[in-house]
Amino acid sequence: MRIRTTTLAATLLLVTLTGCSGDSDPAPTETATATATSTAPALSKAEITQQCIDAVAAVISQRPADFDPEADTDPQPAECDALSETDYLDAYMDGLQQSNQDGRDALQRQIDEAAETDQP
Structure with a gap:
């Protein structure tokens, strides 16, 4: 349950960041995605x-x-x-x-x- 919450929070953060930036370069979004997914432990x-x-x-x-x-x-x-x-x-x-x-x-x-x- 905690993993889902963490993943959801990271996804919402990404959506918020990408939704607010109009013509920004997609590279920061990719960095944010890698950071968000690396903090969540993988499920067996x-x-x-x-x-x-x-x-x-x-x-x-x-x-x-x-x-x-x-x-x-x-x-x-x-x-x-x-x-x-x-x-x-x-x-x-x-x-x-x-x-x-x-x-x-x-x-x-x-x-x-x-x-x-x-x-x-």
Whole structure:
């Protein structure tokens, strides 16, 4: 989360700097980009994959009620852009499993709550 905040802040700084300078040379912007990205630690492949899995699970959980898996597709989250196609497909399947498990857990909580209520 801290990495995203740092990256977002650096990006906003760059946008602000480039937006305010009319006909300036692009070289200072490139220097600012290199400085901003070098201060943020790189994520490991496992961390990137987990972020992708979480993002896929979130996308799947927000599907509309009329989602048709035969005709509709889920958009690829930006968190998955750094993954290869094979790694993305693996992460997508893991995200699908995570979303399904979250749904089963929510249903079980509802069943447990209903069983705890006083019955006549």
